Amino acid sequence: MTNFQHMLDGFATALEPWNLLFILIGSILGTIVGVLPGLGPSAGIALLLPLTFGMDPTSALIMIAGMYYGAMYGGSTTSILINTPGESSSVMTTLDGYQMARNGRAGAALAVSAIGSFIAGTFSVIALSLLATPLARFGLKFGPVEYFSLMLFSMSAVSSLTGKSVTKGLFSMILGLMIATVGIDLQSGSPRFTGGIPQLQDGVSFLVIAVGMFAISEVLITFEEHVRGSAPVLRIQGRLWLTREEWRRSIMPIIRGTLIGFAKGVLPGPGATISTILSYGLERGLHKEKEKFGTGMIEGVAGPEAANNAAAGGAMVPLLTLGLPSGGTTAVLLGAFVMYGLQPGPLMMSRNPDVVWGLIDSMYLGNVMLFILNLPLIFIFVRLLYIPTGILLPLILTIATIGVFSIDASTLDLALVLGFGIVGYIFRKLDVPLAPMVLAVVLGKSLEQSFRQSITISGGDLDIFLSSALSVFFLILAVAMFFLPFAWKHRNTIFGFLRPSRAISKN
Amino acid sequence: MTYVFLAATAFVIAGAYWIGITQIPLLGFGDPLGPKLLPSFLAAALVAVGCALLVEGRSIAGLKTDFTRFSTFVRTREFGLIAAVTCWTALYFTAFAYLGYLLSTSLFLTVLMATAHRGNRLVAVTVAISFSVGSYLLFALLFAVPLPRGILPF
Numbered sequence: 001m002t003n004f005q006h007m008l009d010g011f012a013t014a015l016e017p018w019n020l021l022f023i024l025i026g027s028i029l030g031t032i033v034g035v036l037p038g039l040g041p042s043a044g045i046a047l048l049l050p051l052t053f054g055m056d057p058t059s060a061l062i063m064i065a066g067m068y069y070g071a072m073y074g075g076s077t078t079s080i081l082i083n084t085p086g087e088s089s090s091v092m093t094t095l096d097g098y099q100m101a102r103n104g105r106a107g108a109a110l111a112v113s114a115i116g117s118f119i120a121g122t123f124s125v126i127a128l129s130l131l132a133t134p135l136a137r138f139g140l141k142f143g144p145v146e147y148f149s150l151m152l153f154s155m156s157a158v159s160s161l162t163g164k165s166v167t168k169g170l171f172s173m174i175l176g177l178m179i180a181t182v183g184i185d186l187q188s189g190s191p192r193f194t195g196g197i198p199q200l201q202d203g204v205s206f207l208v209i210a211v212g213m214f215a216i217s218e219v220l221i222t223f224e225e226h227v228r229g230s231a232p233v234l235r236i237q238g239r240l241w242l243t244r245e246e247w248r249r250s251i252m253p254i255i256r257g258t259l260i261g262f263a264k265g266v267l268p269g270p271g272a273t274i275s276t277i278l279s280y281g282l283e284r285g286l287h288k289e290k291e292k293f294g295t296g297m298i299e300g301v302a303g304p305e306a307a308n309n310a311a312a313g314g315a316m317v318p319l320l321t322l323g324l325p326s327g328g329t330t331a332v333l334l335g336a337f338v339m340y341g342l343q344p345g346p347l348m349m350s351r352n353p354d355v356v357w358g359l360i361d362s363m364y365l366g367n368v369m370l371f372i373l374n375l376p377l378i379f380i381f382v383r384l385l386y387i388p389t390g391i392l393l394p395l396i397l398t399i400a401t402i403g404v405f406s407i408d409a410s411t412l413d414l415a416l417v418l419g420f421g422i423v424g425y426i427f428r429k430l431d432v433p434l435a436p437m438v439l440a441v442v443l444g445k446s447l448e449q450s451f452r453q454s455i456t457i458s459g460g461d462l463d464i465f466l467s468s469a470l471s472v473f474f475l476i477l478a479v480a481m482f483f484l485p486f487a488w489k490h491r492n493t494i495f496g497f498l499r500p501s502r503a504i505s506k507n
Numbered sequence: 508m509t510y511v512f513l514a515a516t517a518f519v520i521a522g523a524y525w526i527g528i529t530q531i532p533l534l535g536f537g538d539p540l541g542p543k544l545l546p547s548f549l550a551a552a553l554v555a556v557g558c559a560l561l562v563e564g565r566s567i568a569g570l571k572t573d574f575t576r577f578s579t580f581v582r583t584r585e586f587g588l589i590a591a592v593t594c595w596t597a598l599y600f601t602a603f604a605y606l607g608y609l610l611s612t613s614l615f616l617t618v619l620m621a622t623a624h625r626g627n628r629l630v631a632v633t634v635a636i637s638f639s640v641g642s643y644l645l646f647a648l649l650f651a652v653p654l655p656r657g658i659l660p661f
Contacts, residue, residue: 054650167559171513174553178524181549185531185542192542193527223592224585226623390624391634394616397596401603401612402642406652414600422593430509448545455544 003133010357014365019062019358022055023366026063030070031374035078035381039396040087041071042328042438043218046210047396049336050403057340058355062362064336065316068329069121069363072272072312073370074381076113076305080106082385089272089308092280096293096300103296107240110378112250112298115242116306118371120258124313125363127262128320132349132360135321139346142322144453145464149474151447154324155440156478157268162327162433166485169436172427176437179204180444187452199412206335208404208413209441212420213427213434214328215400219393220425226389240375242298250302253283257306264307265314268326272311279307313363320344320356323446328435331442338442509573510564517557525550588623595619607657608647613639 013019033044045067052060079090080097093113100109142150159169182193183203194200242250257279264275283303284293293300318324323345325331337344342352349356374381404417427434458464465471487494528546564570580586599615606614616635624631646652 050652051650165563167510167556167563168513170556171517171553171560174549174556175520178520178546178549178553181546188542190532190542192531192546193524220589220592223623224589227585227588388624388626390622390626391620391631394619394623394635395638397619398612398616398638398642401600402608402646402652402654405603405654406646409653409655411600411604414603418593418596418600425589430513432513451545452541 003129006353006357007129007361009354010359010361013058013354013358014062014362019059019362020365022059022063023066023362024369026066027070027073027366027370027373029063030067030072031074031370031381032070032384033067034071034074034076035384036387036392040214040218040329041068041075042087042210042332042435043214044071045329045332045336046207047215047399047403049207049210049332049339050406052336053406057342058358060340061336061342061355061359064333065359065363066366068333069309069312069366070370071329072121072309073114073117073374075308076117076301077110077378077381078385080109080113080301081382089276089311091273092276092304093301093308095280096295096297099294099296100298100301105296105298108242108246108298109301111241111375112246112254112302113305114371114374114378116250116254116257116302117309118367119254120261120306120308120310121313121367121370122364123258124262124265124310124316125360125367128313128317128363129360131266131317132321132356135317136346136349139322142346142470143468144450144457145468146470146474148447148450148454149465149471149478150322150324151443151450153474153478153481154268154318154326155436155443155447156481158327158439159433159436160481160485161274162435164431166482168430168432170482172432172434173436173440176440177444177447179209179437180441181448186445186449197412199408199410203445204416204441205407205413206338206441207407208416209420210332210335210438211400211404212417213424213438214332215396216417216421217424217428217434219396219400220421221428222389223393226393240378246298249298253279253299253303254306256282257303258310261307261310261312262314265311265326266317268318268324272308272315272327275307275311276304279303316360316363320359321346321349323348325439325442328438331435331439334442510560511570514557514560514564517553517560521550521553521557524553592619592623604655605657607659608654609639609643609661610657610659612642 079093083098159173261275620631
């Protein structure tokens with residue numbers, strides 16, 4: 001069957017009435033999650049995941065993917081109207097988006113954000129369709145040695161590029177890997193780190209960790225902000241569309257943001273946040289009136305918003321074709337796949353083409369639905385910002401409780417979710433990134449399996465990881481990831497050191 | 508202090524994890540070291556990260572600033588509220604199975620909302636009770652989520 005036929009079959013799946021309904025529900029729930037202050041996409045998806053229990057896997061994943069890009073669409077609303085980014089990738093939008101709202105152009109800021117998101121989202125889905133099969137074929141060449149190195153590279157990238165300190169990222173990643181070792185060892189059957197508690201023999205549920213680390217900790221942080229007082233919600237003023245001049249100024253930043261976002265999204269590491277920073281920097285660098293950035297320039301909203309959404313689409317490429325999440329939210333998505341008995345990667349493309357292509361094609365439809373729904377319904381979504389925090393946060397805690405209890409009807413899970421919530425809260429206070437830990441929990445078992453398979457093949461010789469060119473390449477990249485932030489921090493010293501030596505060599 | 512605290516945590520966890528590694532039963536066949544191999548690497552890596560954290564946070568001035576910031580934070584209203592919310596949630600989870608979803612959630616939400624909501628308390632209580640009943644009907648009866656009945660007959 002050709003790629004095109006798979007795509008047509010995917011559309012047949014996505015266009016089934018039930019699946020269309022799930023795309024719609026997922027997109028709306030995602031937008032609500034994105035708009036609600038105190039709930040990021042990772043937390044929102046982890047919370048809503050239990051709602052999909054018992055559903056057909058394809059429909060469930062279609063709905064979850066809808067939540068993912070719906071949350072990306074909705075995330076800009078809080079940045080623009082209350083100067084509060086729902087997640088790190090929306091920080092750049094606040095710089096000019098909020099200022100536009102203060103200048104009476106909130107409508108235009110929301111419109112350019114929706115248009116940018118739509119263009120970027122559509123581009124990234126088309127690129128995903130084109131790249132999926134070749135990348136999956138490439139992935140089929142990977143053995144356990146290459147997979148181990150690739151996973152190590154992915155985790156290194158997330159650990160070193162997320163947060164302010166590489167050491168803190170590593171600390172978080174190793175803790176995640178340790179948690180992943182809890183339970184019965186699948187190869188030998190030996191119980192490990194269970195402390196004699198029978199419920200821990202299956203390991204710690206990924207959902208418990210995701211809900212605790214992302215949702216509960218976020219609720220606690222928002223409670224803290226609630227005590228300090230919340231920012232007022234600015235009213236949407238002016239037309240909810242762009243003037244001809246605003247169109248002219250936005251189109252190139254959207255295109256540039258889309259390309260930057262997609263390229264960064266495909267690479268491991270926190271793609272969305274970095275791409276928005278790169279896009280904002282580029283737009284500011286290219287503009288004649290650089291000093292006006294930060295006062296309500298539409299280019300400062302159009303570029304980063306497009307980059308944010310393109311990165312979200314780009315991140316689906318390694319997730320679906322190689323089974324590699326590139327950050328916290330895609331780690332939650334990978335967890336969702338695994339919960340439904342599907343292992344994303346090259347084999348999924350050939351074993352479950354209906355699921356993969358149904359999902360990809362549902363994204364085309366979801367993007368169109370979000371674009372059509374989002375602008376007219378923005379006034380309804382904005383009402384969510386007026387829900388009092390003192391009422392909203394306890395409700396989120398209760399929804400989290402229902403979700404976690406529904407996994408195994410276990411009170412131990414409730415205790416664990418609160419424990420991880422407190423750990424997540426402390427991590428946030430101490431600037432320890434959460435994404436490396438969640439990513440390590442999701443990838444931990446596969447990493448150990450590949451590691452042990454490789455060691456078994458080599459008869460205990462660790463040199464096997466240097467026996468394949470691909471493996472060496474990924475290992476070099478993994479090591480480079482740890483030096484990159486260090487080199488960037490000391491770039492002036494390094495350049496200063498290089499310049500005189502060049503001068504000497506010229507002489 | 509942040510780095511020192513994290514380093515100390517890393518050493519404690521690595522120590523506890525190491526004890527756990529020694530308790531993994533060794534098999535007399537197959538790959539006897541298999542289940543212990545990666546955990547041993549991880550314990551060593553966490554100790555190395557702990558040392559790196561100590562080196563990174565070695566500045567005495569930084570230690571003092573962090574300590575002042577921490578002791579100020581512990582005395583704030585925010586910290587009190589977070590501690591209270593955490594304890595109340597822990598109590599809710601403890602009573603969850605015994606009292607049942609409906610009763611425990613109604614109590615949990617009523618107290619939390621009445622305390623945290625700055626507006627009309629009556630609204631908070633109404634939302635708390637109606638959400639508890641509504642969510643129970645939706646999840647337990649419609650979606651068949653196994654929520655505990657507890658001491659109530661329904």
